[in-house]
Amino acid sequence: MSKNTQNKPTFLDQVEKINSEVLTLTYGSLMVRLIKDYEKPEEINDQLEKMGYNIGIRLIDDFLAKSCIDPPKTFEEAISIITNNALKFYLNVGAKYELIKSDSNMIDTNQQYEYRIYFSENPLNDYVELPDKFKGLWYSNMICGVIRGALEAINIKVECKYSKDTLKGNDLNEIRVKLIEIIEEKLQEEEQ
Numbered sequence: 001m002s003k004n005t006q007n008k009p010t011f012l013d014q015v016e017k018i019n020s021e022v023l024t025l026t027y028g029s030l031m032v033r034l035i036k037d038y039e040k041p042e043e044i045n046d047q048l049e050k051m052g053y054n055i056g057i058r059l060i061d062d063f064l065a066k067s068c069i070d071p072p073k074t075f076e077e078a079i080s081i082i083t084n085n086a087l088k089f090y091l092n093v094g095a096k097y098e099l100i101k102s103d104s105n106m107i108d109t110n111q112q113y114e115y116r117i118y119f120s121e122n123p124l125n126d127y128v129e130l131p132d133k134f135k136g137l138w139y140s141n142m143i144c145g146v147i148r149g150a151l152e153a154i155n156i157k158v159e160c161k162y163s164k165d166t167l168k169g170n171d172l173n174e175i176r177v178k179l180i181e182i183i184e185e186k187l188q189e190e191e192q
Contacts, residue, residue, distance in 0.1 A: 024089075024126045031139065041136035046189035048138070052145020053152075060150040063089065075179045078156055079115045084148060087119065089142075095172050100176070115180040122166065122173050130167050138162040144175055155183040 034044045046108055064071060072078035076099075083097040090125040100114045124140045138144075151158050157180040162173035 011060035019144055021126075024123055027124050027142075028128070035134075041134050045136070045138050045141045047142035049148070052142035052147075054145075055142070056146035056149025056151075057153045059090075059146060060127070060153045063150070072156075075113055075156055075158075075182065076115075078154070079117065081178060082150075083117050086150075087117075091123055092186040093119045093121055093123070105122075109177055114176060116163070116176055118172050118174040120166070120172045125167050127175075128167060135168070138165060139167050140165070140173070147175070147177060151177075152183075157181045157183055 013050040024096070033042075033045055038044045038047060063069075067085060067089065069081060069085065072081055079097050083095045086096045095117055096119070097115050097117045100116055122140055124143075128139060130137060130139065137160075141162060144162060148158055148160040159176075159178045159180055161176055163176050164170035164172060166173055
């Protein structure tokens, strides 16, 4: 590799970042509001996922434009881009992924893949402790909504949910992303 390619800045280096403490405090304020508005952790989880979904639908265009990455053609490629680029781009989180094989026939049955995305650091969790009455709360559930919304915007329908969280005593954060279907774009014929 030549020196020129080693020092070439990537799109991650060229975009202005916000301070992670500002992000943490802003997200914390949002959580306080949700806790006041919704009493049950399950309701808060639903609201976070819905909010994240709406963000994800819009965020994918921003990400693809700034990163100059082509939209993924496969589910695995989409998971790779989320893990290696998008989480780093928006949260400065280094993540990894792997295919989960919960059923020996899973890959053969209509490509029903499920991946786990895992990462140890999560800036949304900084300075946070969950009281016992919020054991059912997935504090960073908005990330799942963002992933689901972004993938659906590029015609990949998924189910996305947290399975491990460092706020709950786990050693890492883990999100499961299961492929539901790849939506084929259908052109509607004009009526004559």
